[in-house]
Amino acid sequence: MKNRFLVRYSFIAFSVVLFVAISCKPTGFSQLWVEGYQRSARPDIDIFLVPKKYALLQTKKATDTYSLARFDKKQLESELSHYSRSIQDLQSSDTAEYKEDGDTVSMKVGRVTHSTAYDYDTEIPLAFFGKWFDANKHNQVVYQQEIAPTLASLMGVSMPETAKLGSLNTKQLKQSNGSLQMPDIVVVAVIDQGGRNLLKLHSEVAPNIHSLIEKSDQYAKAKVGHLDAHTAVGHAAIGTGAFPMDNSIISNTYYWIERQNGQSKLASRAIYAGKDESKVDSSEMTALTLADQLNRAYNGKSVIVSQSYALRAAIGMGGHGALNLPAESQAAIRNSNFIYWLDSNSSHWITDSRYYSVPSVARASDPLLQFTKYYPTGFAxxxxxxxxxxxxxWGTLMATAAEAELExxxxxxxxxxxxxxxxxxxDGVPDLVYVxxxxxxxxxxxFGYQSLEAKETLATIDEQIGKLIDFLKENYNDRFVLVLTADHGSVPLSEITGGLRLSIEExxxxxxxxxxxxxxxNHSLVKMMTVAQISLNHDLMQEYGITDRQVAQKIMDITVNNQKFFAGVLTRQDLNLKPDKK
Structure with missing residues (x-):
């Protein structure tokens, strides 16, 4: 508890001093950005972006991608009113292709993302259910990084120093012989992009989720405390209990432009793996996870499960498996660590068999067959x-109630x-399951979280969480802990907010x-960037006398539809961080 408050208040105190230092910079953003970047900054990052609220920065391909989504008309009108907009704005749009069919509206919507420190991206549910917790509602701000230390305190292990915030309140239960009474199984259910905005908007289709939260030790102001607010980063936070500055995971994907003889193209690399997702490099995550600690403490006797269709989520929670362990321990760890993800080429669950295993029942699970059974006449x-x-x-196949049911x-x-x-x-050894x-x-x-498609998928997730609760009660009685949370939220649709869009290429x-x-x-000043953080080519900058401040100003000058896109652009100096010496 002491460490958690010391770390949190040290960030706040430093931010007050820092605000004076950067007050000459644009001030259209809160200090949450400053604190988030301080917790997240890697040594190789030079520039930190603060887009305006509701503004979307994506690749040009994503920016130019549209889908036909459906909405409840009354709900859509209500959502529009939050941004001083109306149905008439959509009806008069040249691109929306707005149509009504009774109470249902259909229109074209652009692809959305999440990454920012704004409330829509950072406000998440967090609830702990089980006899080790009292059913209270807490109003202090807590972060995902506090989940792993809290669970570690119940499972007889400690977290490494990279998990700086410590444990939340639990009841330390004892057995008759005075030893620690541990849960037989801990299950962490993460609703990806399941921010409080989604759960509130579609609350009528999520009775199991809301009932679970009300019966749990719940943290009503739980937040994402790092940047970028992305899947890889959020799941690594949940798994390691560390901020990006300590676990090195800052984004899903790294981008740069390859230039040769006047020709250019956007290149990218996903976290942990290249094109062959059966060969991963989990060493990119430089902090150990709770699962790693259990592996070391119980030498493979603790079963670890981490399931997500995206490897960046499965590895972020599940950890490193048999990587870098003594040879005599590797087989036991590999055989008890079921960390697996979907391969879009084969539509099957895979893993990197050097470090993890795929459960036999997962090998028989096929999302394509599930989709065709669920939607015999197609979907959308x-x-x-x-x-x-x-x-x-693939993105459509994953975006359905069929996939939610399969999960x-x-x-x-x-x-x-x-x-x-x-x-x-x-067997007396606690098991850990992430889904x-x-x-x-x-x-x-x-389709956007405000769509009927999102509502239908959430309804199925809620049904599955209800079944998971019943399953755990039936098989474990009161010997389990269930944690419900999200990795991040999501920005509302630009068609609803009127928010700006900009490409990474620009x-x-x-x-x-x-x-x-x-x-x-043939050259670029950008070595790589995420959707919010940029690493610069220092040699090229030195050769042509270009400074970080000039780069920041050039970015600040970018406009979309004659409007500034960014509320601020920060350098390492602005954040009082040591300069990148690379």
Whole structure:
């Protein structure tokens, strides 16, 4: 408890001093940005972006991608009113293709993202259910980084020094012999993109979720306390209890522009893996997870499960498995660490078998077959019937109630087959299970969390969480802990807010305009960037006398529809961080 408050208040105190130092900079953003970047800054990052509220920074491909989404008309009118907009704004749009069919509205919407320190991206649910917790409602701000230390205190292990915030309140229960009474299983259910905005807007289809929260030790002001507010970063926070400054995970994807002889293209690399997702590099996450600590403490006797269709989520929660462990321990750890994700090429669950295993029941699970069974006539105009169309429309395949049902059914089957059926539920060693309902994220990106598509997917997730609770009660009685949270929230649709859109390519091109034109034919000032953080080419900057401040000003000058896109652009000096010496 002491460490948690010392760390939190040290950030606040430093931010007060820092505000004076940067008061000459644009002030259209809160100090949450400053604190978030201080907790997140890696040594190789030079520039930190603060877009205006509701503004979206994405790749040009994402910015130019539209889908036909459905809305409840009354709910849509209510949502529009929050931003001083109306149905008439949509009806008069040249691009929305607005149509009404009774109480349902359909219109084209652009793809959305999440990354910022604004409330819509950072306000998340956090609830602990089980006899180790009292059913209270807390109003202090807490972060995802406090989940792992809290659970560690119940499971007989400690977290490494990278988990700086410490444990939240628990009841330390004792057995008759005076030893610590541990839960037989801890299950952490993460609703990806399941921020409080989603749960509030569609509360009528989430009775199980809201009932669970009310019966739990709940933190009503739980927040994402880091940047970028992305899947990889949020799941690593949940798994490691560390901020990005200590676990090194700052984004899902790194971008840069490759320039050669005047030709250019956007290049990218996803976290942890390249094109072959069966070969991962989990060493990119430089902090140990709770699962890693259990592996070391119990030498493979603790069953670890981490399930998400995205490897960046599964690894962030589940950790490193057998990586860098003594040779004599690797087989036991590998065989008890079920950390797995979906391969879009085969539509099957895979893993990196050097470090982890795939449960046998997962090998028989196929989201394409699930989709065709669930939607025999197609979904939202998409006919996905074979591997080729599944790969082409992978984001749509994942953005459905069919996928949500599969996620819930599979995690119960894995617990049954890998823990209960093997009598590991009563061996005195606590097991740890993570499940990420990532279908909520896919549907939110494609259709927006305000859509009926998102509502339908949430309804199925709620049903699956209800079944998970019943399953745990039936098989574990009161010997389990269930945690419910989210990795991040999401921005409302630009069509509803009127928010601006900008491409990553445009940002890089504007930065490179500081160079002589002939130099930009083959070189870029940007080594890599996320959607909010930029690493610069210092050698090129030194050669042409370009400073961080000039880069920041060039970015600040970017406009969209004659409006400034950014509320602020911060340098390492602005954040009082040591300069990047690389």
């Amino acid at each position: 105009g998409y006919q996905i019937r074979d591997r080729a169309s599944a790969k082409k429309n 819930g059914e599979l995690i119960r089957a894995v617990i049954q087959s890998e823990i209960i059926a093997k009598n590991k539920d009563k 990420s309902f990532k279908s909520a994220d896919a549907v939110g990106h494609k 940002v890089i091109n504007q930065i490179d305009s500081l160079l002589p034109a002939d130099v930009t034919k």
